[in-house]
Amino acid sequence: MIDVETIASKWANVYELALPADLEGGYDAANNRILISDRLTPIQRRCVLAHEISHARHHDVGCKCDSATERRADMEAARMLVNQLEYQSAEIIFDGDECAIARELNVMPWIIRAYKNWLHDSVAA
Numbered sequence: 001m002i003d004v005e006t007i008a009s010k011w012a013n014v015y016e017l018a019l020p021a022d023l024e025g026g027y028d029a030a031n032n033r034i035l036i037s038d039r040l041t042p043i044q045r046r047c048v049l050a051h052e053i054s055h056a057r058h059h060d061v062g063c064k065c066d067s068a069t070e071r072r073a074d075m076e077a078a079r080m081l082v083n084q085l086e087y088q089s090a091e092i093i094f095d096g097d098e099c100a101i102a103r104e105l106n107v108m109p110w111i112i113r114a115y116k117n118w119l120h121d122s123v124a125a
Helices: 004-011 042-057 067-081 084-093 098-105 109-124
Strands: 013-017 025-028 033-037
Touching: 004 013, 004 042, 004 067, 025 042, 033 042, 042 067, 042 109, 067 109, 084 098, 098 109
Parallel strands: 013 033
Antiparallel strands: 025 033
């Protein structure tokens, strides 16, 4: 399993703190900080942190950037967290059930959706 914490520390300082209920994480470009909610489960934290790493890598500015930027961050997080062979096996075993695949791979369902989108875009390109 990839060490997302170590990767994050290469791109920004990571702070875990109490964030508003509707916010799981964010990237503060002005101070080069990734902010992570202190109420997340380990799996949620890993997924949100991977998403915020993308924003840090691209120095994205602003909360909830445009949809293309958010989509890119989701896909980059998915590519970071999902092993292709493990995904292929889980896809077959669970007949495409995103929630079951996510449980098997220890990620959130939105990571699986983003991975599927990335696969679709890769084939279409």
